[in-house]
Amino acid sequence: MDIFQVVDTLVCTLRVSGLDHCSLRVLRDAKGKLQVATDPVGVRPGNWVFTVNGSAGRYAMGDAKILTDLTIGGIIDDWDSDAAPV
Amino acid sequence: MDIFQVVDTLVCTLRVSGLDHCSLRVLRDAKGKLQVATDPVGVRPGNWVFTVNGSAGRYAMGDAKILTDLTIGGIIDDWDSDAAPV
Amino acid sequence: MDIFQVVDTLVCTLRVSGLDHCSLRVLRDAKGKLQVATDPVGVRPGNWVFTVNGSAGRYAMGDAKILTDLTIGGIIDDWDSDAAPV
């Protein structure tokens, strides 16, 4: 499971039907690489989160028909971003 | 899920039977790395998209017999490519 | 399977239900990259461990309903960290 900071919500009107009605978030890792994840938790920009990938990420949405490959698994209580390596 | 810009359509006459009749697109990420994805959405060169990998990518084609490992999940409405990190 | 050193326990109050009651550890690889893994073994900071990813990682928890993508598979008896390449 990877550690990311939430950047923003992804606005995406035209999407495949298996991702209808899902909240999509743009995340950034310690190196600056961006990823998109589904969000069953309800995060805000600036939160540090960890993510679950692959089939476990689908199950983590509570509905395996949601066609994600990356889901936010939780919000980290207290993360010292300065300690995160680059 | 990853973020890419659509480069072009991939022309590929000789392919395995599980990918017959699929539109294949060449995508480029923020670092310039190229990937190939199946396209159930109908994208155009220059569009910014996000992709779904693994088994979720097969289901996203609407037919799990399509043997892709990467499928375009949607077109991003408004993407500031200058903000994308290298 | 990858080799990591255990850094600390991840404190994460708000998480998806499939990860309730799991011990989560922050791990660091030879390049300094951090990952989060579930821990069925009982590790301590400083231990060198190897991890199992994907669906095998779920099964390694002894309960495939645990929605992890990375599980600690064992503690390495004697690891010469100086020999680990950067």
Place this chain on the structure above:
Amino acid sequence: MDIFQVVDTLVCTLRVSGLDHCSLRVLRDAKGKLQVATDPVGVRPGNWVFTVNGSAGRYAMGDAKILTDLTIGGIIDDWDSDAAPV
């Protein structure tokens, strides 16, 4: 799906039973990294191909008992290698 150039056939007498009788090819990506893939298509050194990974790669062999994680999905008709980024 990734883009590679075919380097050579891999000669490998001693292998697990799930890969008996498979043609194995050594592929090189734009950065020079080598990978091994099963070949249901019949490629020649120098061809540019795209590959399918994971379980889709097994199905692409036409026999899911073949224990590959990477299968050549097709030969690209016309690839400008100079355009491939490093």
Place this chain on the structure above:
Amino acid sequence: MDIFQVVDTLVCTLRVSGLDHCSLRVLRDAKGKLQVATDPVGVRPGNWVFTVNGSAGRYAMGDAKILTDLTIGGIIDDWDSDAAPV
């Protein structure tokens, strides 16, 4: 499938039950990165091997209950390590 050179056997007394009685090998790729793999073939330090990852790696052990994510698929007959790119 990836190409590695066998470094050594991994000594790991405390491990999850799904990996009991498995031979674990430390492998090094062309860039020096280390990985751990299960070994159904019987390799020796210095051998060049290719590996199978994911669920195919479990099946390659001949027993899908073995909770590996990387299995040695075969020993390469004749590998020119100088030709391996860094």
